[in-house]
Amino acid sequence: MDLKCLLFIFSFIRLSGAQDITTVGQMSVQRGQSVIIPCLYHQKYTFSHKYLRAGYFWLLSDYVESSDQRCHGKSVLISDDTSRHIFTVRMDDVQKSGYYWCAIQVPSAFDKRATFFLNVTADSPRLHVNSQSVSGSEYGSVTIVCYHQGQSDVKWCKFGGQCITGASGLLDGASVDIRYGLRNMTVRMSRLTKENMGWYWCSSEDLQMPVYITVDENKSFESPVMAESVQVSPSPRRRTAILFLLPVILEILLIIVIYSALRLFKFCKNRFVQSVTEAEESQYVTMHRKQSSRSYGCAAAEGVYENMTGLKTISEIPASSQKSTRPPLVKKTDLSNVSLGDPDYVNVLKS
Structure with a gap:
């Protein structure tokens, strides 16, 4: 071989x-x-x-x-x-x-x-930085200083991406400004976003020095473009919250309407039952009064009829019975129904 x-x-x-x-x-x-x-x-x-x-x-x-x-x-x-x-x-x-x-x-x-x-x-190494990890806030900036020993062709690159070879440029939307010195290169990245978080490196000839940039969310800062967009239309998070709360609000209103309707129906039903009951009771009292007066009239008529029957019985006593020395017996019930002013009653007493 x-x-x-x-x-x-x-x-x-x-x-x-x-x-x-x-x-x-x-x-x-x-x-x-x-x-x-x-x-x-x-x-x-x-x-x-x-x-x-x-x-x-x-x-x-x-x-x-x-x-x-x-x-x-x-x-x-x-x-x-x-x-x-x-x-x-x-x-x-x-x-x-x-x-x-x-x-x-x-x-x-x-x-x-x-x-x-x-x-x-x-x-001191030929190419180095003060720290391999720097952090900045969203829409803010970070500054990295790469120290070298006078090498040429010093660049700032994103790991796995493109490099900035001039004095300025863009990396994933962030502005990059570079100042070259005799033994250092100062890199300033501004208007950072979450997409800019990751690994970068200083590159000089055959050497690289990695630097990790962390971008923290900054709630107190809003760019003019974002502020203007917020005034025109709500943010996606706010729209999501509204879309989430809208069905809940509608369900609550529907429950309130159904509950109110059931309460109203129950109230009307109770009033109707109460009115029907009162009407039936009034009708029952009226009928009972009519029946009572009718029964009273019948009882009075029966009393008159019994009085007349008793008088008829007295008047039809045979003459043979008048010869008796003992006065005829008269029922107590008959006497009670005979008037004291009746002549027949007087005659009976005399005889």
Whole structure:
């Protein structure tokens, strides 16, 4: 096997899988300091296992750390941001230079990987920043100072995106203003939005220095455009709240209407039943009075009839009975119905 074949195999083994994962090419850090390296991967590997290896040759590299910390080291930590498809490697107290591999485990295939070189220096690094993490408020601004040693072609780039090579430009809607000095580059990003949150880097020749920008929501500030739009039409959140509350309000009103209707129906029903009951009672009293007067009239007529019958009985006493020496017996009931002024009654008493 000749030298060309060996170089081809070496290049294939070294570069295989580098298309689905990217990272910095080379970083410079002072000995004993900490450094964070971002590794950008394809979204199809969101739930795959991520890990770090150390060594120039992939097949001979050493397993250092994993995303699930199955082999947790004291000075290395891997964090996976699945929403942005970036996992970061934090290395503390670095002591020596070397090659490292950001890798993703792929079952039944070659693992995806990308290599970077970490250059550890005793003096100030060739390219560095004061902090790898800066934060700003929404619609506000942030300033990053990249220190170098007079290198040319210093740029400001978004990780996995475009670079600003001139004095100004735009990155995802944010305004970028750059001032170049002899040994530094000052970058100011203004009118920040949530889309501007993520990893950026200073780039100079073969060196990169990653910087993470955090954008916090600022409720006290509104741009003129937003304020004007709020006056014209409600915000989406407010419209959503209105659309959510409208059915609830309608249901409450419907319940109130139904309840009022039922109360009114019950009231009318009770009034109707009460009026019917009063009418029936009045009719019953009237009929009872008529029946009472009719019964009283019948009783009076029966009394007169009994009186007349008693008188008739007295008047029809036979003459033979008058010869008797004993006066005839008269029923007490008959005498009670005979008037004292009646002549027949007087005659009877005399005889």
